[in-house]
Amino acid sequence: LCLHKTEKVLTPSYLYNPQHNIQLGSTYLSLLEHNYFKDLKDPDKRRFVSVCAYNWGPTALRERLLDKLQTKSMSREKLYKTLLDHVPEETRNYLQKVEKRRKMYDAFLAKQ
Numbered sequence: 001l002c003l004h005k006t007e008k009v010l011t012p013s014y015l016y017n018p019q020h021n022i023q024l025g026s027t028y029l030s031l032l033e034h035n036y037f038k039d040l041k042d043p044d045k046r047r048f049v050s051v052c053a054y055n056w057g058p059t060a061l062r063e064r065l066l067d068k069l070q071t072k073s074m075s076r077e078k079l080y081k082t083l084l085d086h087v088p089e090e091t092r093n094y095l096q097k098v099e100k101r102r103k104m105y106d107a108f109l110a111k112q
Contacts, residue, residue: 010024032058036058037058045076048080049079049083051094051098056090061087069086080095
């Protein structure tokens with residue numbers, strides 16, 4: 001990752017530090033969304049795909065699903081449903097949890 005501007009082997013103690021773990025996870029998710037899946041112009045579609053790739057792996061997602069099902073031309077609703085229907089159960093649950101929380105946070109921020 002480009003977080004430290006240099007190649008670095010991260011120790012278990014580094015990874016188990018919550019602040020470092022959040023920083024690394026956020027950086028990885030950003031790389032997925034803004035680099036690996038930059039070809040998806042719709043930000044919602046890009047978020048759905050990036051969340052699934054974060055959990056399942058970007059190569060698995062692209063090779064086993066995205067390249068086979070013409071997902072670029074799908075509506076965001078159709079893509080979301082397709083992801084839920086075709087990704088592993090763990091990834092499906094993860095995407096649903098992330099979207100539920102995102103909507104909850106959006107509602108909270110709208111009240112502020």
